[in-house]
Amino acid sequence: MTISHRLLSTAMLVASTTLAMAEGDVQNGEKLYRNCKACHEVRIGTERLVRGGSAGPNLYGVIGRPAAGLEKYKYSPGLIEAREAGLVWTPQNFADFVANPNVFLEEATGLDIRSKMPYALAEGGIDIAAYLTSLSGN
Ligand code: HEC
Structure with a gap:
């Protein structure tokens, strides 16, 4: 591969990532959120926006x-360590975490450490992020 090809494909990768972030599909995210409900609710104070479990x-x-x-x-020590390293959730790193919590925490902390979250969803994290953002208006 020539250098210009490589630059071009990097640029395309960046462009498609940006597009995916901008276009997180709220409706698909709502569907996929069914996979999360067993352990996660969405609640402001006592008001439950989405019923769910409390393991997470x-x-x-x-x-x-x-x-x-x-x-x-x-939280698990791994996630606390990630917070101390300055991790703030964005649609992209949220999607990366959800796709593989253990690998994500290892990379975020540089430690051989596991997450307490016993679940992973390979695709659609960006859409779930868009859905959750639509619920909280941030
Ligand atoms: C079987 C239970 C379970 C399921 C299903 C589950 N989670 Fe979790 N989740 C957890 C637990 C437990 C934690 C705390 C992890 C830790 O402390 O390491 C967590 C943590 C998280 C966090 C970190 C939140 C924070 O406050 O920093 C995010 C984000 C998250 N889960 C998203 C999801 C999404 C999105 C789904 C669905 C695709 C999902 N989870 C499905 C149990 C679950």
């Missing part, structure tokens, strides 16, 4: 929030 943290306003950002939830 409340996902209200998660995009834009520091990782492991809820005082009342008991």
